Amino acid sequence: xxQLVESGGGLVKPGGSLRLSCAASGFTFSSxxxxxxxQAPGKGLEWVSxxxxxxxxxxxxxxxxxxxxxxxxxxxxxLYLQMNSLRAEDTAVYYCANxxxxxxxxxxxxxxxxxxxxx
Amino acid sequence: xxxxxxxxxxxVAPGKTARITCGGNNIGSKSVHWYQQKPGQAPVLVxxxxxxxxxxxxxxFSGSNSGNTATLTISRVEAGDEADYYCQVWDxxxxxxxxxGGTKLTVL
Numbered sequence: 001x002x003q004l005v006e007s008g009g010g011l012v013k014p015g016g017s018l019r020l021s022c023a024a025s026g027f028t029f030s031s032x033x034x035x036x037x038x039q040a041p042g043k044g045l046e047w048v049s050x051x052x053x054x055x056x057x058x059x060x061x062x063x064x065x066x067x068x069x070x071x072x073x074x075x076x077x078x079l080y081l082q083m084n085s086l087r088a089e090d091t092a093v094y095y096c097a098n099x100x101x102x103x104x105x106x107x108x109x110x111x112x113x114x115x116x117x118x119x
Numbered sequence: 120x121x122x123x124x125x126x127x128x129x130x131v132a133p134g135k136t137a138r139i140t141c142g143g144n145n146i147g148s149k150s151v152h153w154y155q156q157k158p159g160q161a162p163v164l165v166x167x168x169x170x171x172x173x174x175x176x177x178x179x180f181s182g183s184n185s186g187n188t189a190t191l192t193i194s195r196v197e198a199g200d201e202a203d204y205y206c207q208v209w210d211x212x213x214x215x216x217x218x219x220g221g222t223k224l225t226v227l
Contacts, residue, residue: 035216037162037216037218044203044205044218044219044220044221045154045156045162045205045207045218045221046218047207047215047216047217047218050216059214059215059216061215062120062215095161095162097162102209103150103209103211104152104167105152105164105167105168105207106152106154106162106164106207107164107167107173109161109162109163110161111161112161
């Protein structure tokens with residue numbers, strides 16, 4: 001079964017850090033680009049970051065550039081998002097999703113992990 | 120940055136056809152993908168590359184893209200189609216993924 005499972009979410013104070021993980025199974029992880037998308041409570045989808053299959057290309061939304069770092073470990077079939085200098089507006093459910101290419105559709109999505117930034 | 124505009128809501132009676140638009144400057148030159156999201160669930164891809172359907176998505180779902188508007192069409196709407204729908208493109212000028220604001224489909 002093709003599956004993505006996020007973990008690492010939780011409650012963190014403003015200015016704090018958190019590292020999200022996404023474990024992939026059921027497909028050849030190293031052949032796919034991977035993405036993070038977030039959704040604030042009651043709001044729409046917001047793209048966060050994308051990484052190509054070999055990590056050669058990495059892109060970020062302006063809202064997280066310089067604070068978040070995306071990475072992957074193809075040997076471990078895992079995707080990561082290191083989030084630093086967190087703000088209240090980063091509060092959201094964070095989804096990982098795969099795509100055939102950086103331009104492609106997000107085929108499979110995880111169930112999401114909640115990140116709450118609050119004092 | 121590139122902006123995608125969707126109507127906040129669309130209402131349709133069961134058995135009728137729903138059309139959800141996604142407006143953007145010369146969007147017809149881009150590839151548009153559509154997602155369905157039901158409350159408390161992750162999004163699901165329903166249309167990719169303007170008009171292709173993933174396996175498992177009913178033929179009632181179709182897409183088109185031309186000029187400044189892309190459209191998701193849902194024929195013979197069912198109660199189970201009630202959800203939020205989002206369009207998405209890759210903007211090569213800014214190397215970023217862009218989502219529309221989402222449209223809530225209500226089945227009357």
